[in-house]
Amino acid sequence: MNRSLEVAWALVAFPLIIFFFNYISKRWRRYLLASSRGCKPAPRHKQKGPFGLDFFIKSMKASLDHRRMEFTRDLFNKYDRTWQVTNFGKEFIFTIDPMNIQWVMVHDFESWGLEPLRLPAVAPYMGPGVFTTDGQFWAHARAQVKPILGKAQFSDLSRLEYHFQNFLPLLPRDGSAVDVQPLLERLGTDIVTEFILGESVGTLTENSSVDHKKFLGALSDADAGVGKRFLLGKLRFFLRDKNFDKACQIAHKYVDERIDAYFNTVATRKSSSQEPQPLVLLNELAKETDDRKLIRSQILNILQAAEDGAAIIISNTLFLLSRHPDVQRTLREEISTINAQIPTFEVLKSMKYLRKVINESLRVLPLAPNNSRVALKDTILPRGGGPHGKDPVFVEKGMIYGTNSYILHRDKETWGEDADDFKPERWETQRHGWHYQAFGGGPRTCPGQGLVLTQISYTLIRLFQEFKAIESRDERPWLESIKLTMCNGNGVILSLR
Numbered sequence: 001m002n003r004s005l006e007v008a009w010a011l012v013a014f015p016l017i018i019f020f021f022n023y024i025s026k027r028w029r030r031y032l033l034a035s036s037r038g039c040k041p042a043p044r045h046k047q048k049g050p051f052g053l054d055f056f057i058k059s060m061k062a063s064l065d066h067r068r069m070e071f072t073r074d075l076f077n078k079y080d081r082t083w084q085v086t087n088f089g090k091e092f093i094f095t096i097d098p099m100n101i102q103w104v105m106v107h108d109f110e111s112w113g114l115e116p117l118r119l120p121a122v123a124p125y126m127g128p129g130v131f132t133t134d135g136q137f138w139a140h141a142r143a144q145v146k147p148i149l150g151k152a153q154f155s156d157l158s159r160l161e162y163h164f165q166n167f168l169p170l171l172p173r174d175g176s177a178v179d180v181q182p183l184l185e186r187l188g189t190d191i192v193t194e195f196i197l198g199e200s201v202g203t204l205t206e207n208s209s210v211d212h213k214k215f216l217g218a219l220s221d222a223d224a225g226v227g228k229r230f231l232l233g234k235l236r237f238f239l240r241d242k243n244f245d246k247a248c249q250i251a252h253k254y255v256d257e258r259i260d261a262y263f264n265t266v267a268t269r270k271s272s273s274q275e276p277q278p279l280v281l282l283n284e285l286a287k288e289t290d291d292r293k294l295i296r297s298q299i300l301n302i303l304q305a306a307e308d309g310a311a312i313i314i315s316n317t318l319f320l321l322s323r324h325p326d327v328q329r330t331l332r333e334e335i336s337t338i339n340a341q342i343p344t345f346e347v348l349k350s351m352k353y354l355r356k357v358i359n360e361s362l363r364v365l366p367l368a369p370n371n372s373r374v375a376l377k378d379t380i381l382p383r384g385g386g387p388h389g390k391d392p393v394f395v396e397k398g399m400i401y402g403t404n405s406y407i408l409h410r411d412k413e414t415w416g417e418d419a420d421d422f423k424p425e426r427w428e429t430q431r432h433g434w435h436y437q438a439f440g441g442g443p444r445t446c447p448g449q450g451l452v453l454t455q456i457s458y459t460l461i462r463l464f465q466e467f468k469a470i471e472s473r474d475e476r477p478w479l480e481s482i483k484l485t486m487c488n489g490n491g492v493i494l495s496l497r
Ligand code: HEM
Pocket: 114, 130, 131, 142, 149, 301, 302, 305, 306, 307, 309, 310, 313, 367, 368, 371, 437, 438, 439, 440, 441, 443, 444, 445, 446, 447, 448, 449, 451, 452
């Protein structure tokens, strides 16, 4: 063999040997980790064709048919609480085992992330922030917003009353049918934008300076665009979505104008700072950094998380109450103890049955049922493998963990045979735990929980004080409609008197 041929062989063979060696040693390390922890495979969904396309197509169809939850539930019924599937070329492990959920959310927190799943999908809209990042960046972003959200929970309730008074005239008092869901969304948006940006977009007021239809349209188009980008995964690169691009522009411009206004007036505000200022997320963030792009990104992260949550939960709760007159009666009795008094924090805290009703509403109809993480390194799940599903399961780096609180919350083994029924009384003995994931858990638990529960409780009490009867005007069952959150696709049509 001549010299140049030898060199050519070496150039080809050397990288191949390195690759092969790396591959074998990785497999060996995985084997050692799996066997040292006693891992056994979890049940695997039987599939046809390449790349798990069959599963992808079936789950998309189930979503379009408004039955994604039931589709997934059937699979849990078939394979028990933990099972694996290939979906569009990616390995997924689905679980509703509370032990696994706690493991991922707390004990093995460092091995799991969500940035690779969320950030590329949402980047053009909201960029890095508490909702979309992991590691140091997330820890810093979370440390920034958590105390502000915590404080806001105890902030002035008179702002809730102000917005409620704008909302009230939109509800017919003569008992004619009205879809309360979009109206509650407007109420929620007004409250949330005031807290986040210092100025409400004023969707409920005649004289708002903001073109709120344009702004709300942009938020909705941004949500839809983000949804498509999630769905397409890496193929999103080929997506051309003019509505999404326009929505991002409108939302960025709107938020940037508020940020600029804050910095332009900060000097004058300091000189007259004797007056107590309302707590505003933007102002609090701007005290810590003058990086305007970062502030915008954090604001849009929170806006995304906060936008429609309260409205959907209140709508769902009213839907359930309108179909459970006995529960409505008990709740009404509790609320009647304060007569026409405008609720204070102490009152909100004292309404024990109301809290049970909200817990139960979030149990049967959770706002964000799908939650996922990606394994950032080789690791395990403590349960789900072997013939009885009791052994640990090995999880390769890159595998996606998915849980579903709709199915978890209706698991008969945990909640009993009546798991599908709306029964607030169950919370007399039930405790919050890893079988209840309405607000997540562990270091990434929802930091807006206290704030949103205040808003929901306040609005429900005020509605009960204003209306002596809340009845359903729709025979149809609740219809699953999922974007980033899940709401009733039929709306919530009620008669209020
Ligand atoms: C009823 C309404 C709400 C529900 C049911 C809800 C539920 C959740 C859940 C389940 C998570 C955990 C997601 C995960 O594990 O990845 C979460 C995270 C989060 N929520 Fe909420 N949320 C609600 C309202 C709000 C509000 C009003 C805010 C802010 C004002 C907010 C801010 C956040 C943020 C920033 C995160 C990300 C936390 C992190 O990753 O560190 N949420 N929420």
